[in-house]
Amino acid sequence: xxxxxxxxxxxxxxxxxxxxxxxxxxxxxxxxxxxxxxxxxxxxxxxxxxxxxxxxxxxxxxxxxxxxxxxxxxxxxxxxxxxxxxxxxxxxxxxxxxxxxxxxxxxxxxxxxxxxxxxxxxxxxxxxxxxxxxxxxxxxxxxxxxxxxxxxxxxxxxxxxxxxxxxxxxxxxxxxxxx
Amino acid sequence: xxxxxxxxxxxxxxxxxxxxxxxxxxxxxxxxxxxxxxxxxxxxxxxxxxxxxxxxxxxxxxxxxxxxxxxxxxxxxxxxxxxxxxxxxxxxxxxxxxxxxxxxxxxxxx
Numbered sequence: 001x002x003x004x005x006x007x008x009x010x011x012x013x014x015x016x017x018x019x020x021x022x023x024x025x026x027x028x029x030x031x032x033x034x035x036x037x038x039x040x041x042x043x044x045x046x047x048x049x050x051x052x053x054x055x056x057x058x059x060x061x062x063x064x065x066x067x068x069x070x071x072x073x074x075x076x077x078x079x080x081x082x083x084x085x086x087x088x089x090x091x092x093x094x095x096x097x098x099x100x101x102x103x104x105x106x107x108x109x110x111x112x113x114x115x116x117x118x119x120x121x122x123x124x125x126x127x128x129x130x131x132x133x134x135x136x137x138x139x140x141x142x143x144x145x146x147x148x149x150x151x152x153x154x155x156x157x158x159x160x161x162x163x164x165x166x167x168x169x170x171x172x173x174x175x176x177x178x179x
Numbered sequence: 180x181x182x183x184x185x186x187x188x189x190x191x192x193x194x195x196x197x198x199x200x201x202x203x204x205x206x207x208x209x210x211x212x213x214x215x216x217x218x219x220x221x222x223x224x225x226x227x228x229x230x231x232x233x234x235x236x237x238x239x240x241x242x243x244x245x246x247x248x249x250x251x252x253x254x255x256x257x258x259x260x261x262x263x264x265x266x267x268x269x270x271x272x273x274x275x276x277x278x279x280x281x282x283x284x285x286x287x288x289x
Contacts, residue, residue, distance in 0.1 A: 046263040047261065141272075151242035
């Protein structure tokens with residue numbers, strides 16, 4: 001699948017997707033957030049699973065600084081049933097709830113619009129919804145001590161009005177499962 | 180050097196980036212156990228047909244004497260996917276626990 005995707009400075013595409021919480025969530029529309037994190041994840045990929053707790057910690061740690069976090073699963077559920085909407089909902093329930101919405105991108109329009117390549121693949125937008133960071137949460141899926149350091153540094157920079165450095169890293173994980 | 184049969188196999192698929200770390204881990208542990216590198220066979224699984232033929236449960240898969248070092252669930256489908264391993268501390272990982280590899284080598288030596 002060839003996707004063009006976003007580059008640093010681009011505006012977040014407008015999307016409305018259903019969440020496991022039963023609500024529809026809008027992305028790319030102006031709100032009161034100081035920054036927005038959108039990341040692709042899924043239920044079956046070991047890289048996404050290894051990083052998930054670190055991403056949830058970021059969501060909790062930055063909630064009171066006005067940061068909105070959204071997780072999206074775009075994988076083809078026909079080839080990967082573990083990534084069906086029902087399986088997503090079941091997982092969130094089993095885990096006692098997530099600190100942020102977990103959205104289903106059944107048409108894969110979101111993944112194409114953003115250019116999501118892998119799970120996980122992280123996008124950080126500023127308050128004007130311009131892309132400021134894109135890539136991996138940190139340098140090592142195997143080391144929980146990394147604590148999503150690249151993502152946290154990018155958020156700190158955006159919240160303080162600086163440019164993240166680096167602004168881009170290479171996403172590491174399983175490829176998005178296209179239809 | 181005498182011919183040595185490969186009795187350790189790394190099966191990998193390029194869609195999962197952890198195979199290089201798996202190869203490095205194998206190399207380190209084989210050295211630590213005094214195992215000749217000639218005993219390692221590295222096999223790239225290139226398509227679904229090969230995955231079906233070899234019963235490939237995902238990348239990376241390490242076999243010692245034909246036995247998976249962390250045998251997958253019998254219901255686990257075969258195919259081109261990334262394997263989910265459970266480390267001994269309970270963490271989910273794209274790589275097996277090195278202890279599983281050490282145990283497999285220890286069984287081989289008995």
